[in-house]
Amino acid sequence: MKEIDELILQCKAEKSWAQEKLFKLYAPQMLGICRRYLSSMDDARDAMQDGFVKVFLNIHKYEGRSAFKTWMSRIMMNTAIDMVKKINKVQFVRDDYFFNDTNDMEDEIEIDDQDLSQEQLLAIIDKLPHGYKIVFNLYAIEGMGHKDIGKLLGISEGTSKSQLNRARTYLKTEINKILQAS
Amino acid sequence: MSKKRIHIDQLFKNGLKHLSFLVSNKDLESIDKKTEVYSDEKTNKTKDKLDQFNFPITDLDWEQTFSKFQKEKLAFEPSKSIFSKLDELELPITEVDWTQTKNKLANQKRRRVFIWWKVASLLLILGLFAIIYKLSISETTKQRNEISESVHLKSMTLNENINKNNPSKDINKSDKYTLNTIIKNNVTKPPFRNALKEPAFNGSSLTLISKNETIKIEENQDIEATNQLVLVGLSLFDIIYPNLNFDLVQTNTIVKPPTKTMKTQYFVGLNNALLTNQFKYDKNNDANFNNLQQNADRNLLSWSKGINFGLIHKGFQHQISLSGQQINQKSNYQFKARIFDSLPVKDPSGNVIGYFLTRGRDTTLRENHQIKRNRIDFAFNTNKIWKMSSKINLVTGIGAQTSFTLNSKGSKTLDPQTIQINDYQFVKSNERKLGIHPMVYIGIQTSLSKNWILETALSSQYNILPVYKNNISNKINTYQSGIHLKILYLIK
Incomplete structure (x- = not known):
């Protein structure tokens, strides 16, 4: 931890070697975050690089209230979401048909953890429409609540829930297809 | 026999948490006997037995446990797990x-x-405007004060004359008067009807206008320069209106405007320009190159800023300027390509020795690239000054500009040699750093005060030297046109 703190200090002093070290330390994970939101690897790399630029330009604002990785992940997430919106002109539409909380239990899938690899999971997520993908990522992987998702994306809580339910239904179908095929 | 109440859940941790029974002492004794193996007070022998109290487990146990665990997780939140x-x-x-x-x-x-830098420049320009405006206001006030303080040789009001119904003997039609102050009153009746029929002012020194029953007198430049207004051949007797107050000074001499001096005036200034850049592709170029690059070109805006130095002599303005600008050339390339599916061809030992192309389909590939060029411009131009009014001049002129590219950076660009996207560093060596641009110029000069001039102008220029060196067959020339804003300070 001390090493990271020292690196952050040096980055605040705009030392190039420290920026490079920090980049190489966290870039693989940050690229993973960006890739979850962006289907194209090139776009994900672009978002990751833009994210790091933001990190280096704003690192003086980091006060250590949260873990550095969390702070940085948040920046990457926002950068990736902005890029998705920019590239795809995403619209979040509330669909009342899916807007109920009772659907959770219906989404059970009997699956062995080893059945699906990371690549397969990514491939399945990539098939989701962009709006669903963002909400699903934020909820299921980042662990954010619908209220926070709504605030972040500028949509209502209901829209977030409806998008998530649609995403789950879609994912369930896709996973079942793969399992049946295998 | 005493009875003890114990919770079954001490024995069965999972499930039936709230179920309990009444048991007798006999039951308790028998339970003690059965559970004595678990007691800490028993002998080490019993402990050893307990330690070895293991059951064999199989892989199936683990698989079933893990499966149950997975199921529980899925039941809790399928997508998360x-x-x-x-x-x-x-x-x-x-x-x-x-x-x-x-x-x-x-x-x-x-x-x-x-x-x-942009914000600072803008603030600087605004600040300069504010200072100039303030200076010009204080200068006008000072001039007015000087007028009011001027000594009147003789003064009288028209009102007095009319009341007396006998025009002053001192005032004759042929006399010449200097008007020092004018008091404008709202007029309720049509005034100067007679005066307007017969021009009240002889010559072009003053113009008398009656509109909406209010008097306005326009001053021309020469008169303003003397801080006095000259009434030449004013027919006072035609001006009959009681509420109009004139403060007239009889001079009997016409104040002559100062003679124009053909003095050379020098100036320095700041120049800002917003310019658009366009490309002209030679007709003899490779059609594919022209097509790709033309479709990729995006309109380029650049901002030039610099300093000016020059002189005004005999109605001409000659000036040189040194300025710098960064030109960002953005290109959005689109290529049509045919992509083939392929099947690997293997040798008997299983090594891939090649690929067999099967199905082809057309696709469009897009690439965005950008090149930044920093350059300095040295320009000379001569403008003819056309006087529009006392404060406004029209300037038209021609000139020439020499540009030199200091440095340039970029990721990739269309190589004019290979007509393929290539790293910019390979293309860069074929670029010409020097440019010669003939230019035309038209603008408006506004006099802000005695020393400050604001010049707004449009210019257009063409680089006669192509972007790439002579060994490259594909030629591109650049156009640049834009709007200039200059602040000039006249040095006495």
Whole structure:
């Protein structure tokens, strides 16, 4: 931890070697975050690089209230979401048909953890429409609540829930297809 | 026999948590006997037995337990558990990633500095305007005070004359008067009807206008310069209106405007220009090159800023300027390509020795690239000054500009030699750094005060030297046109 703190200090002093070290330390994970939101690897790399630029330009604002990785992940997430919106002109539409909380239990899938690899999971997520993908990522992987998702994306809580339910239904179908095929 | 109440859940931790029974002492004794093996007070022998109290488990146990665990997880939140793998997703990065990030960071920093520079320049210009405006206001006030303080040789009001119904003997039609102050009153009846029928002012020194029953007197430049207004051949007797107050000074001499001096005036100034850049593609170029590059070109805006120095002599303005600008050439290339599916061809030992192309389909590939060029411009132009009014001049002129590219950066661009996207560093060596641009210029000069002039102008120029050196067969020339804003200070 001390090493990271020292690196952050040096980055605040705009030392190039420290920026490079920090980049190489966290870039693989940050690229993973960006890739979850962006289907194209090139776009994900672009978002990751833009994210790091933001990190280096704003690192003086980091006060250590949260873990550095969390702070940085948040920046990457926002950068990736902005890029998705920019590239795809995403619209979040509330669909009342899916807007109920009772659907959770219906989404059970009997699956062995080893059945699906990371690549397969990514491939399945990539098939989701962009709006669903963002909400699903934020909820299921980042662990954010619908209220926070709504605030972040500028949509209502209901829209977030409806998008998530649609995403789950879609994912369930896709996973079942793969399992049946295998 | 005493009875003890114990909770069954002490024996059965999972389930039936709230179920309890009454048991007798006999029951308790027998329970003690059965459970004595679990007691800490028993002998070491019993403990050893307990330690060895193991059952064999099979892989099936683990699989079933894990399966149950998975099911529980899924029941809790199916999507979270399945995709939790992605939470720790890490992907390999390359050295290029760091290089590109470093470049982006440097660009971003430069852009920040550039934005601050723009804001600072804007504030400086606004500040200059404010100072000039304030100076011009105080100068006007000073001039007015000087007028009011001037000594009147003789003064009388028209009102007095009319009341007396006998025009002053001192005033004759042929007399000449200097009007020092004019008091404008709202007029309720049509005034100067007679005066308007017969021009009240002889010559072009003054113009008398009656509109909406209010008097206005316009001054021309020469009169303003003397701080006095001259009434030549004013027919006072035609002006009959009681509420009009004139403060007239009889001079009997016409104040002559100062004779124009053909003195050379020097000036310095700041120049800002917003310019658009266009390309002209030679007709003899490769059609594919022209087509690709023309479709990729995006309208380029650049901002030039610099200093001016020059002189005004005999109605001509000659000036030289030194300025700098950054031109960002953005290109959005689109290529049509045919992509083939392929099947690997293997040798008997299973090694891939080639690929067999099967199905082809057309696709469009898009690439965005940008080249930044920093250059300095040295320009000379001569303008003819056309006087429009006392404060406004029209300037038209021609000139020439020499430009020199100091440095340029970019990722990739269309190579004019190979007509393929290539690294800019390979194309850069074929670019010409020097440019010669004939230019035309038209603008308006506004006099802000005695020394300050604001010049707004349009210019257009054409680089006669192509972008690429002579060994490149594909020729491109650049056009540049835009709007200039200059602040000039006349040096006495």
